[in-house]
Amino acid sequence: MPRILIVDDRADVRRAIEAILKARGYLSRSAEGGCQALELLREHHFDAIVIDIFMPDLDGIATIQLMRNDFPNLPIIAISGQAVPPGSDGSVDFLQMAVKLGASASLHKPFTPAQLMDALEAATRGRRPAGDAPVRLADHYLKRQIRLSSADAQPRTH
Numbered sequence: 001m002p003r004i005l006i007v008d009d010r011a012d013v014r015r016a017i018e019a020i021l022k023a024r025g026y027l028s029r030s031a032e033g034g035c036q037a038l039e040l041l042r043e044h045h046f047d048a049i050v051i052d053i054f055m056p057d058l059d060g061i062a063t064i065q066l067m068r069n070d071f072p073n074l075p076i077i078a079i080s081g082q083a084v085p086p087g088s089d090g091s092v093d094f095l096q097m098a099v100k101l102g103a104s105a106s107l108h109k110p111f112t113p114a115q116l117m118d119a120l121e122a123a124t125r126g127r128r129p130a131g132d133a134p135v136r137l138a139d140h141y142l143k144r145q146i147r148l149s150s151a152d153a154q155p156r157t158h
Contacts, residue, residue, distance in 0.1 A: 002124065003044070004028045007037040007051040007063065008079070013109070017050055020113045026120075034058025038066060046074065048124055050116070051103075053080035053094045061098060068102040075123030076102065077116070081109040 004026050006017045014030040021028045029044065031037035033055045040046075049067065053060035064076055078098035095106035104123035107115055 001025055001027050002047040002120075004120065005031060005037060005040060005044075005046040005049045005051075007031045007034065007049060007055070007060070009033055009052065009055040009057075013052070017116065020116055023113075024117060032057075034060065034063030034066075037063060041067065041071060041074075048075040048077065048104075048120055050077045050079060050120070053078055053098060054082065061094060061101060064098055064101050064103055072102075075104045075120070077119045077123060078103040078106040079109055079111070080106075 004021055006014050006021075006028055007030075008014050008017070009032055011032075014032075018028050018030065029040060029046070031040055034051075035058050037049070037051065038058075041049075051060045051063060055063075058066075060078055060080070064078065067074060067076060076098075078095055080095055082094075095108060099106050105119040107119055
């Protein structure tokens with residue numbers, strides 16, 4: 001089973017990615033930031049990394065650069081809810097920068113389970129994802145469950 005390291009300062013994001021990976025037979029470990037991720041990488045084997053760009057202790061860009069020095073062939077998927085930070089002039093897209101610095105792919109949050117899995121599968125096969133992510137039966141199920149949950153939460157007007 002592939003082992004994935006998830007690096008994000010938000011616990012809810014880590015749990016969501018862990019659930020997606022577990023449903024598809026992947027093993028995962030989590031780190032709250034870049035420093036903890038680097039420690040785990042030195043202690044354990046991972047087949048790929050999913051890492052947030054903006055974190056308080058060591059941001060994703062710096063962490064990716066450090067990972068590339070010690071683990072040059074390790075696939076890395078950069079993720080972020082903001083490619084361009086608020087208040088900036090928009091001239092730097094940090095998701096694009098992450099790819100230029102060695103990430104195999106980047107995903108803008110929120111992403112679908114299919115997009116995450118396509119990026120991971122492409123990266124672990126040694127290529128970048130091409131085009132739209134394929135639709136998977138499990139994704140249809142998840143979307144249906146979300147729709148059903150949303151419908152239950154809506155007030156009924158009968």
